[in-house]
Amino acid sequence: MKKLLNSIILGVTLLLIGQASLAQKVSKLNETELMLHNMQGKIYGWMTEWKVPGCAISIVKDGQVLWSVGLGQRNTSTKQFVTSQTLFPIASCSKSFTAAAMAILVDEGKVDWNKPVKHYLPDFELSDTEAEHTVMVKDLLSHRTGLPRHDFVWLYSSLDRKAIFKSLKYLPLSKKPYEQYQYNNLMYMVAGVLIEKVSGMTWEKFVEERLLKPLKMTQTVLTYPELFKSDDYAKSYRKQEEQLVEAGFGSNVDAIGPAGAIKSNADDMSHWLLMQLQQGKYENLQIVSSKNLKENHTPLAVVYPTEAKYPELGFNTYGMGWNQNVYRGAQRLQHNGSIEGYRSQMTLFPNNNIGIFVTTNSSAADYYFVNVVTNNLADMLFSFPEIDWHSRMKQEKADAIFAEEKKMKEQNANRVLFASMSHNIDSYAGIYEHPAYGILQIYKSDKGLLAKYHNQTSELIHFHYDYFLGKDLLENIPIQFITNFKGNIDIVQIEFPNAGIIQFRRK
Structure with a gap:
């Protein structure tokens, strides 16, 4: 009887403990749900203020998906x-996929991080022969090859990956390899070409078979034609005279796919975050x-220019597909992505098992x-005292606008007023060419000179003498016409951002 009584007491005690434990779990869950509900309300407010029609968010924590949600509109017309x-x-969040794909080939002994790219791709050519033979596989993925961005080679062009790869030898390097961090999409494209050469599969096929399928990222696609087959994708928007207009899909990003062509969603990206946090396992x-x-996550280059704007942030470094720094004392891996009217950001806190x-x-x-x-999500998840990041970012934007206006004023201060062109306007018209940047057509209209470049038409605003400033695609880019010894205009010189001066010669 005593044993039975003790058993009953023990059973009741365990039941009460179990109920208390369950109550604690429910209470904790409700607390998290309440925090996310409150945060969702704030995000809607920020979306209105920042003119963001729609966004999607996923959060993973301790091996579980904490939140995966869509907010706002994917199509403002419908x-x-x-x-x-x-x-x-x-x-560019796609870069981490290319780095992981290369890591798989390293796992299989097919690629060595520290071998020259030339070892795998004999037809890899740069304008600097020494750099061409020096650059290693991991350098392609860490922005330290010496090649600046040169994005206008591919952006809005009709070139395919093969043609862009062949054109690399005509692009000037601005630094020696390892001299300075210089973000470069073209070298990630080369990494994709290397993956294809070594694996026998295109970058798209390799990523699909070796990453997307095992990760059950069943809705993620790698090209725009695949995206357009979906009945659930977001259109993108840009600002035009205080209004949002569609940005379109003409960037040609699929041609440099390994650098930035992945199209995904909150659900699928939660799988990607989990794999990154779980040491390659899903x-x-x-x-x-x-x-x-871990090699992907290891710093290889200091991001230049070096800056830590706020006391909560550390200096940025870059590994292979990931920026590394510290956020309020926590190690953070992060990468942004920008194409057409889309902006994305993925973030890992590896020591805290959190991904956003x-x-x-x-x-x-x-x-x-x-x-x-x-x-703000990080502050919530860490239970940090709240920082008004919204006001800080508003100030950053205002500062950026002020800096741009100051730059334009300084530029205009150097303008020689009423200085006319040195030739009759018809003398400037013609077709000019660069072996990598392609065809630049200059022609006359009732507005003055127009430039047709990569199927985009830009007005040229006369500055002084033979200097002009571009509009639209070539917005505020300095353009100079150069006269040869015979007195004829035979070169158009354009100072592309993050590339330097590129000369187009008359055909």
């Missing part, structure tokens, strides 16, 4: 809503070895909005 399955181009399947995924992904369909806010959302 008023269709964003869901957690709405596809967004994630642009649902007990080891997709990438812990050793070589934010994507939007508006360039009006640039990266300010995704930074506000990501940082």
Whole structure:
């Protein structure tokens, strides 16, 4: 009888303990749900202020998906809503996929991080022969090859990957390899070409078979034609005279796919974050070895120019597909993505088992909005005292506008008023060519000179003498016409951003 009584007492005690434990779990869950509900209200407010029609967010923590949600509109004309399955181009967030794909080939002994690219791609050519033979595989993925961006080679052009790869030898380097961090999309494209050469599969096929399928990222696609087959993708928008207009899909990003062509959603990206946090494993399947995924996460270059704007942030470094720094004392890995009117950001806190992904369909806010959302979510998850990141980013944007206006004033101060062109306007018209940058057509209209470049037409605003400033695609880019010894205009010289001066010669 005594044993029975003790058993009953023990059973009741365990039941009460179990109920108390369950109550604690429910209480904790409700607290998290309440925090996310409150945060969602704030995000809607920020979306209105930053002119962001729609966004999608996923959060993972301790091996679980904490939040995967769509907010706002994916199409402002049809008023269709964003869901957690709405596809967004994630642009340069794709770089981490290319780095992970290369890590798999390193795992298999098919690639060595420290071998020259030339070893795998004999037809890899740069304008600097020494650099061409020096650059290693990991350098392609860490922006330290010496080649500046040269994005106008591919942006809005009709060139395919093969043609762009062949044109690399005509692009000037601005630094020696390893001399300085210089963000470069073209070298990620080369990494994709290397993956194809070594694996026998295109970059798209390799990523699909070796990453997307085992990660169950079933809705993620790699090209625009695939995106357009979906009935749930976000259109993107840009600001035009205080209004949002569609940005379109003409960037040609698929040609440099390994640098920025992935289109995904909040649900699928939560799987990507989990794999990164779980040392290359997803649902007990080891997709990438812990050793070589760690190589992706290891700093290789100091991001230049070096700056830590706020006391909560450390200096930025870059590994392979990831920026590394410190956020309020916590190690942070992060990468942004920008194409057409889309802006995305993915963030890992590896020591805290937290991952955050934010994507939007508006360039009006640039990266300010995704930074506000990501940082506030991080503060919430860490239970940090709240920082007014929204006001900080508003001030950053105002400072950027002021700096641009100051630059334009300084530029205009150097203008020689009423200094006419040195030739009759008809003398400037013609077809000019660069072996990598392609065809530049200059022709006369009732507005003056126009430039047709990569199927985009830009007005040229006369500055003084033979100097002009571009509009639209060539917005505020300095353009100079150069006269040869015979007195004829035979060169158009354009100072492209993050590339330097490029000369187009008359055909």
